[in-house]
Amino acid sequence: MILSTPITSHEDRSAGFEAQADPEASPLLHPGPLDALWFQVTGTVCNIRCRHCFIACGPANRAFGFLSVDEIERRLEESTDLGVREYYFTGGEPFLHPDIVEILTRALSRGPATVLTNGTLLKPYHAAPLAEAAAESRFSLEFRVSIDGFDRVTHDALRGEGTFERALAGLELLLAHGFLPIVTAVRTWPLGEEPEAYRAFVGMLRARGYRNPRIKLLPIFRIGAEAERAGGYAADERLTTRMVAGYDPELLLCGSARVVTDRGIWVCPILLDAPDGNLGDDLAVAAARPFRLGHAACTTCWMHGAVCANPGAATPEAGLPPGLP
């Protein structure tokens, strides 16, 4: 019953590394279709000043500014033409934006939306209308709340005095409105202690009323404020073309995502301080533009894969042979 020849064939539009003569050259990644569109919705402005922030966000960091509702609506429209799959809203702290409820509601009318927050500014006047918008949408609204330690001491040392309790108050508010936030934590423990750290996290969250907590663990990027705190990357920590041979490019965010900022389209949410991260103002052009993975932070993405995506949004290489026969 199965015929050996296909009725039609289709073109391979997936991301790929360019073949380069010098195996020590930085890899050049040609992106695939645009799956995820990020919004630097409050630029680099944040109500707190985390000591491990990879872009050194804070109340006075105006390197990137707020995005207007009109600008976001325009980009959402463009993204629909490109068949974008999901939206992420980050900053800075997105809940500093006076129109954040309106912005997330508009995004939800087109596709799934995720907002990355430190949780400390969440109020019922955010949670209540967003619960309504999420219920009315056919798409998921995800909250990612950063809690960088399963106790106050670890968390507050990184994020500032009193932030642990304020973040948990935000988390509890979301739970009370029926949300199931994803708690994100940077790995502040040695890898060997991860099972214990994970169990401690689950225990702490359960004690706070989160019965089946969703948790996403993140590596630390040694740039921005973190480079000041704990030291940056070594001079030789750079990706080479040789290192990415056989590597699945779709695990790298820059292979399928771009970031809208008030200064143009950026390659990824991590490299905001990198001048070559700016890919221009035209979303379709920026989405297709190849990027050279010449930054030390690129090694962290390469090592961990799918760092910024939600759990389940990116899957590991299944060892498929490339292309069609």
Place this chain on the structure above:
Amino acid sequence: MILSNPGGLEPAEGRVALFGGVYSNHPALLATLEDARAAGAETIVCLGDLGAFGPHPDRACAIVRDAGLPVVQGNYDHSLGHDLADCRCGYTDPEDNRFAAISYRYTYAKTSPEHRAWMRTLPQAIRFRLGDRRVVLCHASPRRINEFLWESTSPDAFLLRLLADAEADVLAVSHTGLQWLRSFSGRRAVLNVGAIGRPPNDGRTGAVYAILGLDAGGAPAVEWRRVEYDHDRLAAEMREEALPEEFVETILTGWWTTCLEVLPAKERARGKF
């Protein structure tokens, strides 16, 4: 990554039954085949993942192969067929990974080398025509054998892009275990047929699959079928095989207990855990 080895079926007439995610649930598989034939399906196609989760994986393989069904390779079939170390479901949660490892090791050990060699040969996509509609079947998505296409994370524009890239009017996938249908202007559609191996996290037992046909106007039409089977017998076999009680609980209660991390918020909120 585009899936390799597209197989083609002859143009189909009438109704095509589509099921996926067998997960070694041989009683549900037998019940599904019986139901599909009784419902008048001329063609029955399996969308992959024969093994995982359940007992005696060779039994489901034998049933599918004896029936001569066309089968699309799933990520589980791909991993087993290529002797990979895991199922490539992409879990990061330590507990999900622990359960995934238990399931995979058991299934690998209990799947005969002959069945595993057969899994390696399965096509990753099947194309055929239903009336004037071009249909593509694959396990997860047309571009990846382990990409999750959930209802709440698949905007229309994204699905239309997948259809265009796959040169298809109708795309049917599985992999997530939760069924849904999105129709476009009555002429095109994407559907996830769910899984027959475990119930769709709604607190009821029974297997879900789809029958695809065309309505009087030639537009794709989907009939959802829910099939009861002897889940107590399956649960007893799972316990005899010392499979985790968490897996047994899902079969008996209809609520998913493990590997929940990949569910988006909306789908997760509908479940018990």
